[in-house]
Amino acid sequence: MTTNQTNQTYQQPAPLTFTADRLAGRVILVTGASSGIGAAAVRRFAAEGALVAAAARREDRLTALAGDLKKEGQDVLPVRCDVTDERSVAAAVEETVRVFGRLDGAFNNAGVPGAGRRLHEVDTEHFxxxxxxxxxxxFLSMKYEVPAMLDHAGGGSIVLCSSTAGLAGGAYASDYSAxxxxxxxxxxxAALDYxxxxxxxxxxxxxxxRSEMLDSWLTTEEARAEQASHFPINGIADPDDMARAALFLLSDESRWTTGTVLACDGGLTAGR
Structure with missing residues (x-):
């Protein structure tokens, strides 16, 4: 232990109280929110009582999603954000805090497909x-989310969206897997930093x-069935399955969990 750690007073965490709305009143920012897992997460988090900022590049889809949820009495803020643009990320976090007053959690989910080629065939620009x-x-998302959480002084939870390609390599996936x-x-x-x-x-x-990215790759039911057969749980997950996993990590039910990558892969990597 460092001297600073030794001088800190240990405190037993308070007993955990379970509620029906596990994110009740919490402000959660979701990137890549316009489709797939991101859109499912916005719906799931809002249903669990969160105030959600839905961030993505496609503003029309964000507006439509927020409109649908508003009819259900759920508060969602559409925010345009390109995670490759630092000023755009900073502005999205700033807007979230301006509207909701703070930031309690984030699901950093934005992504693009890999080239689907062998390494020497991958275009450098695409890599x-x-x-x-x-x-x-x-990195940029956390760079601006963390200070917002520190300013609030109530802690927080950040969840990134990795992939089974980040747990095991695969052919035709060098860019995505890396x-x-x-x-x-x-x-x-970052877990150790904070x-x-x-x-x-x-x-x-x-x-x-199931997602736009997957459907662009597996265009027929036969192709989807063939891919699903490689998973111990023979099937393709629904985006909400992933949203529920992210919800667990954002909620107090996982309050003793940090620095972990949770495989949600139907058992694919269990034997690797």
Whole structure:
């Protein structure tokens, strides 16, 4: 232990109280919120009582999503955000805090598909785009989310979206897998940086999940069935399955968990 750690007084955490709305009253920022796992997360978090800032590049989709949820009495703020643009990320966090007064949690989910080619065939520009979105985008998001949480002094929880490609390599995935493996280092290091500040940092690692990205790759039911057969749980997850995993890591139910990458992959990496 360092001297600073030794001088701190240990306090037993208060008993955990379970509620129906696990994010009740909390302000949560979701990036990549216009479709797939991100849109499902916005819906799930709002249903659990959160005040959600839905951030993405496609403003029309964000507006439509916020409108749908408003009819259900759920408060969602659409915020345009390109996670590869530092000023855009800073502005999205600033707008969230301006409207809701604080930031309690974030699900950094924005992503783009890999090239789907062998390494020597991957265009360098595309490699840079994948890394800029998945890795640098997550870094930039946390760079501005953390100070907002520190200002609030109530701690917080940040969840990144990794992938099974960040737990095991795969053919035709060098760009995507490299970015997702790097996220693990980002998660573990940030978790150690801010553990004493009450900010937890974790990630989920989805397996095969229905999304625009997946549907552009697997265009037929036959192709989807063939891919699903490689998973011990023979199927393709729904985006809400991943939203529920992120919800767990954002909520107090995981208050003793930080620096972890949670595999949500139907058992794919269990034997690797």
């Amino acid at each position: 840079d785009k994948v890394v800029a979105t998945h890795l640098r985008g997550a 970015a997702k493996f790097a996220l693990t280092g980002l998660v573990k290091s 553990a004493r500040d009450g900010i937890r940092v974790n990630a989920i690692a989805p397996g095969l999940t």
